């Protein structure tokens with residue numbers, strides 16, 4: 399009897415674990431990637447104009463080729479800037495260097511490349527939607543396939559905020575397999591910064607169309623996360639992945655320094671004439687002259703906690719201060735502090751549900767602004783994250799007066815090496831007074 403009960407409990411636990419299992423990323427899942435050409439027929443996703451026959455636009459291929467930078471990610475590697483980067487790193491041609499292909503193409507191993515697969519397609523459909531081997535033939539036919547059966551057959555759940563965050567961050571931050579190191583940046587690679595909702599929506603601000611349309615039919619076919627929830631999930635995913643990478647061998651760096659790519663770039667790269675050092679609340683009692691781990695998304699997590707779970711705020715702040723204090727001790731101390739901050743972030747993540755976040759935009763905005771009033775955006779990395787949060791929240795709140803101020807706020811961040819915190823913070827105070 400008790401044995402039966404135990405196995406029933408075990409069964410429930412296993413079923414629950416399976417439901418909570420993360421979808422495997424397209425680059426590592428087992429399925430063959432059939433190639434962009436297999437998606438691009440005119441009656442499939444290659445229509446020249448949007449169509450009405452089904453709920454989806456069917457011109458995704460054309461939109462992707464014409465206005466999605468992912469389509470050009472491989473050709474970027476042939477440009478002089480890339481060739482210079484690769485030459486400085488001793489990599490030969492960037493178009494055949496694994497160090498570059500990992501993020502600029504759908505670089506699955508040869509045995510997972512179908513007949514029509516071409517590396518030159520860059521970040522193609524299956525780099526995000528998953529290898530189509532097991533769903534290509536049926537996914538469009540309602541008689542044979544449903545959203546759920548497609549996902550079971552290996553389609554990646556790009557609509558789910560958490561899964562999307564992991565997908566995008568695998569290239570926009572890195573993984574244990576691929577990483578844009580400080581060496582790469584010093585050779586000429588741009589600095590990476592990411593915010594999930596802004597980067598999902600950026601097509602609109604660039605005056606371009608995304609390749610999917612969020613209308614009634616779309617929302618009926620699948621779960622569509624709200625903007626503020628997408629933001630919250632994305633920032634916690636960024637923060638936690640960053641801490642996981644601190645625990646990985648990437649953080650060992652080269653020579654006597656840990657990997658500088660994890661640090662606040664502007665701690666070292668700014669003018670020496672304007673001495674800006676001030677003790678930030680989250681840096682505890684740190685002395686001048688220490689570089690700090692880039693913590694823009696950690697700071698936003700503090701703001702999020704303030705609005706969503708105030709009871710977590712003090713512990714989270716203490717864990718962040720501990721991480722920074724560990725910077726004057728040892729790599730081992732940094733890693734231990736990173737692990738406990740990660741635990742605090744997991745507790746916050748558990749409190750972040752769509753129900754909890756929806757409708758909380760005004761409170762979150764106030765928390766982000768209050769965090770600024772306390773002097774937390776004196777560094778560029780945090781200010782940049784704060785800006786993307788404020789922009790998303792103001793647009794969500796639909797306040798036309800505040801929306802009109804966003805451009806001015808953006809200009810305060812125009813030049814990262816000449817960032818003037820006082821100007822940015824004063825502008826935020828205007829938002830707060832509003």
Ligand code: HEC
Nearest residue numbers: 467468470471474501502503521525565566569597598600
């Ligand atoms: C396989 C790697 C990879 C994945 C996965 C990926 N990206 Fe990218 N992304 C890139 C690369 C590489 C570029 C730069 C392309 C270029 O200009 O050559 C880029 C560029 C972008 C840009 C343009 C940035 C700018 O400054 O103009 C946006 C926006 C973007 N990605 C959003 C996303 C989002 C949202 C996701 C997840 C749904 C995502 N990316 C997933 C590799 C990836």
Ligand code: HEC
Nearest residue numbers: 474479480483484492497498501569570571572576577578
């Ligand atoms: C960890 C993933 C990653 C790796 C590894 C990587 N890149 Fe990138 N790269 C990106 C992303 C993401 C962007 C877009 C950044 C943005 O605008 O936010 C980008 C942008 C670029 C750009 C600027 C493109 C533009 O239009 O401005 C160049 C050039 C570039 N990468 C070259 C390279 C080269 C050469 C290598 C190999 C030495 C390489 N990248 C390795 C992710 C990566």
Ligand code: HEC
Nearest residue numbers: 437443454458459462468521522523526556557610611616
């Ligand atoms: C950088 C990642 C990325 C790439 C590359 C990409 N997509 Fe998407 N795609 C997304 C995201 C994110 C969504 C929105 C979430 C969702 O609906 O699942 C989406 C949505 C879609 C949808 C759903 C539209 C709807 O109404 O249900 C289709 C169809 C689609 N993409 C096709 C394509 C095709 C075809 C290509 C290649 C030509 C492609 N995608 C390339 C990320 C990507």
Ligand code: HEC
Nearest residue numbers: 580583584585586589658659660661662663665666667689
């Ligand atoms: C702890 C200090 C420190 C941090 C933090 C740091 N760097 Fe550097 N960076 C250096 C040093 C030292 C050099 C080598 C300078 C030289 O070659 O003269 C350098 C070189 C560079 C260069 C080449 C500059 C040149 O003129 O050759 C670039 C670009 C760069 N870093 C970007 C970044 C980015 C992006 C970040 C953040 C992800 C960052 N750095 C973080 C110290 C730092």
